[in-house]
Amino acid sequence: MSHATGIAEMLRAEQSRLVAEFERYDQDGRFRIREWNRSRLGGGRACVLERGRIFERAGVNVSLVHGDRVPPTIADTVSGTDGRPFTATGISMVLHPLNPYAPSFHANFRFFSVTGGDAEEWWFGGGCDMTPAYGFEADAVHFHTMLKTWCDRHPPSRYAEWKAACDDYFTIPHRREMRGIGGVFFDRLSDQGPAGFDRCLALVEDGLATILPAYLPILDRRCPMPYGERQRTWQLQRRGRYAEFNLVYDRGTRFGLQTRGNIEAILMSLPPLARWDFDAHPEPDSPESQLAGFLQPRDWTRG
Numbered sequence: 001m002s003h004a005t006g007i008a009e010m011l012r013a014e015q016s017r018l019v020a021e022f023e024r025y026d027q028d029g030r031f032r033i034r035e036w037n038r039s040r041l042g043g044g045r046a047c048v049l050e051r052g053r054i055f056e057r058a059g060v061n062v063s064l065v066h067g068d069r070v071p072p073t074i075a076d077t078v079s080g081t082d083g084r085p086f087t088a089t090g091i092s093m094v095l096h097p098l099n100p101y102a103p104s105f106h107a108n109f110r111f112f113s114v115t116g117g118d119a120e121e122w123w124f125g126g127g128c129d130m131t132p133a134y135g136f137e138a139d140a141v142h143f144h145t146m147l148k149t150w151c152d153r154h155p156p157s158r159y160a161e162w163k164a165a166c167d168d169y170f171t172i173p174h175r176r177e178m179r180g181i182g183g184v185f186f187d188r189l190s191d192q193g194p195a196g197f198d199r200c201l202a203l204v205e206d207g208l209a210t211i212l213p214a215y216l217p218i219l220d221r222r223c224p225m226p227y228g229e230r231q232r233t234w235q236l237q238r239r240g241r242y243a244e245f246n247l248v249y250d251r252g253t254r255f256g257l258q259t260r261g262n263i264e265a266i267l268m269s270l271p272p273l274a275r276w277d278f279d280a281h282p283e284p285d286s287p288e289s290q291l292a293g294f295l296q297p298r299d300w301t302r303g
Helices: 003-026 137-152 159-169 196-222 229-248 251-258 263-269 289-294
Strands: 032-038 042-050 055-067 086-097 104-114 121-131 183-189
Touching: 003 042, 003 055, 003 086, 003 104, 003 196, 032 263, 042 263, 055 263, 086 196, 086 263, 104 196, 121 137, 121 159, 121 196, 137 159, 137 183, 137 196, 159 183, 251 263
Parallel strands: none
Antiparallel strands: 032 042, 042 055, 055 086, 086 104, 104 121, 121 183
């Protein structure tokens, strides 16, 4: 069994576990499951819940794809891979709660292998991040503390490095602001030493196990909060920024489109509803205006 095939099987098991947990948490919503295949590309399984009690949309996707030539999103950033065959597998999830006070959540973990040339090259990538419409310091502290604890279990801990990479990556250049409060983001994680592959895989598996304890306690606090039309409008305006990033800058979206994957699965990450009101700005000193202070790099683990 190849590395990619074994990892894909593990990710499918994690997908089933997470789908069951999110259904249990939502209580009302159920995931629709769609298997997809593309000739000479591979396939995957898309699981999407819509119009639930907690989640307006939640998606958990797994794919295993291959090709004769590395797509431009990889070839343009990783030297020596252009024109080489590749195999990639990954899990990606996005959750958009209905309550405006509850933040959206995104995570993905992936494995990429390039063959040809002198030898196979492989690496892992991934991370987690959170995007609130309303800033709550307790939520940001809890989320980042959980991510740091995960990273600290795998020395040398790279939390600070991966947090900085996440802050940089999930920035909307034309808005001059971060998409949310960040998280951790890593790419090209590889270890060629003895048992190096197993160490990298253990870190990824631990990251997947960290998702629920990092995110669900925040939903416990925010989903019961009452809200009205003002909060809903603000949430949809902020979702517009989320959509801008995903459609213009997100590498995963671009990779999926360049490999001609399943379009429904690729665009699952977009919020179901969003707004682009002309020249809209929050009122000064309002709860909405306070979000701007959360959309800048900050060491949340220090409170």
